[in-house]
Each structure stands twice: as structure tokens, then as C-alpha cells.
Amino acid sequence: MKFKSEPNTSAGEFFELLEKSGYSWPAKIEGTAKENGFEVPQGTTVLAFHFQDGVIVAGDRRATAGNSIMYEMCDKVIPIDNHTLMAIAGVPATAFEMGRVLSHNFEYYRRSQLQSMSVEGKIRALSKLLKENVGMAVQGLGVVSPIFATYDPIRKKANIHFYDMLGADFQIRTHTATGSGSQIIRGILEHEDLWGEKPLAERTREQAMTLAIRLLQTASQFDSATGQARPEDDIFPTLATLTEEGYRFAGDDETAEIYKTSMERGNS
Numbered sequence: 001m002k003f004k005s006e007p008n009t010s011a012g013e014f015f016e017l018l019e020k021s022g023y024s025w026p027a028k029i030e031g032t033a034k035e036n037g038f039e040v041p042q043g044t045t046v047l048a049f050h051f052q053d054g055v056i057v058a059g060d061r062r063a064t065a066g067n068s069i070m071y072e073m074c075d076k077v078i079p080i081d082n083h084t085l086m087a088i089a090g091v092p093a094t095a096f097e098m099g100r101v102l103s104h105n106f107e108y109y110r111r112s113q114l115q116s117m118s119v120e121g122k123i124r125a126l127s128k129l130l131k132e133n134v135g136m137a138v139q140g141l142g143v144v145s146p147i148f149a150t151y152d153p154i155r156k157k158a159n160i161h162f163y164d165m166l167g168a169d170f171q172i173r174t175h176t177a178t179g180s181g182s183q184i185i186r187g188i189l190e191h192e193d194l195w196g197e198k199p200l201a202e203r204t205r206e207q208a209m210t211l212a213i214r215l216l217q218t219a220s221q222f223d224s225a226t227g228q229a230r231p232e233d234d235i236f237p238t239l240a241t242l243t244e245e246g247y248r249f250a251g252d253d254e255t256a257e258i259y260k261t262s263m264e265r266g267n268s
Helices: 011-020 092-113 119-132 134-138 182-195 205-222 252-262
Strands: 046-051 054-059 063-065 068-071 077-081 084-090 144-152 157-163 169-172 175-178 238-243 246-249
Touching: 046 084, 046 144, 046 157, 046 182, 046 205, 054 077, 054 084, 054 144, 054 157, 054 205, 077 092, 077 238, 077 246, 084 092, 084 238, 092 119, 092 144, 119 134, 119 144, 119 157, 119 169, 144 175, 144 238, 157 175, 175 182, 182 205, 205 238, 205 252
Parallel strands: none
Antiparallel strands: 046 054, 046 175, 054 238, 063 068, 077 084, 084 144, 144 157, 157 169, 238 246
């Protein structure tokens, strides 16, 4: 008995199915980036974890396209408003545009409603942008894997959220990382939290920044897409903290000094 084989579903039919399910996007390109020979710049690696006063968000500075290093000074931790940070792995162009849209929307809401948008509203706003971007993401042209950190003035606590490609958000209680080097450092974060000198949430700002630098440096040893710190060229990871007072980026001099002490053996 012979069975008639099902026809292969084309990319066009797949996108039509997504549109019927409620997904839409402003532009479509037939085929995937790989099929069309595109090398889309990607940014990796970023991480976030709770420390004593709030949340630290950090990222390396390298952007790549395939096997090529495109840029070594990419800022992957983006301030959205005074109490919100977004760290991005994936396509910087798409992520930066999302950051601009969120920043504009949050400020417009604050001015028009005479109050800041709620934490829940901010979280859902990014989910909506990711959902609208799914068409570009599945083609490999606009994949964004963000970490979203925001301070909740009602609960007096900084929160970390991780998102999947479709916009589903997951609140992170301790730590998270994303990007090509994330698998290397997630295990280290878990080990440090469970069996380190003290849990991550009990560490000081300086201890948190020291760990973040070491983690990114470790990732760069095993992942070519993660950029190493290069003191001779004044290239260091981006480090930012988020507390009740708002976000704060570590300055160049502070980062250089912490990097220097972080790389010394036996210095915790």
C-alpha cells in the first residue's frame, strides 16, 4: 500500500500560517539569511545576576558576522530609562531599534500619564516587540535574545527577565546569561551561587563586577565570538548596576582597575 507523501511546506506558507495565528511584521524576505548568503552581524555574550544592592548587567564588546570580527567596541548593555537596562545578544541593529522604541514609549507614557509605566507594562512592551520580530528572526536576519533588568519601586527590588524568540518572558531569581558564550559561564554562575564564598545576592558591587569580568574573560577563552578584554587598547567589558538609585555604568578608569585586580591569581 502506497502513501502519498506530504508536500514540503514552503517558507511562504509558513509565514502565512504565522500571520493567521496573529503574528505580523513589516517586512519579509524570501528564504533565510543562510540561503541568501547573508552574513548578519551578531553580538555576544551578556549576563546578569542579583548582588547585594540590586542587579549587575555585563557584556563583552565584540560583534561578529560568520567567522569575521566586525567590531570590538559594541555596547550591548542599553539604558532604556533611569531604572531599566536591556542587554542584547543577537543582531545589534534590531536590538538597538527595539531599545529606541522602548525608550521612546516609556518616556511618552511618563509624560502623558504623569507617572512611570509599571514594571509589568515594561516587561510586556518588550514581549510585543519580540513577537512582532519573529518573521525576521526565523529567517536569521533579526534574532535578538535579550536580558531585561528593571527596578520595581513598589516591591523595592530589581528584577531580571529573560525572553525567548517569540516574546515569552521568564523572571530570573538569581542569574542568567545568553549569547554564544553563555553555556560556558552559566555553570560557573550556578557553582558560585551554590558553593562559592558567598551566594551571588550577598556580594558587594565590587565583588559582583570582579566576577562578571572573570566570567566574560573565561567565555572568551573557549568562544571565538566573545571578545577578550584588551587593556592595551582600552577595551574592557561593559559593566552596569541597577539599584534603587537607578542604573550606573562603571567608568573606564574604574573598569580598568577592577580588571587589573580581577586578573591577579588568588585575588577574590
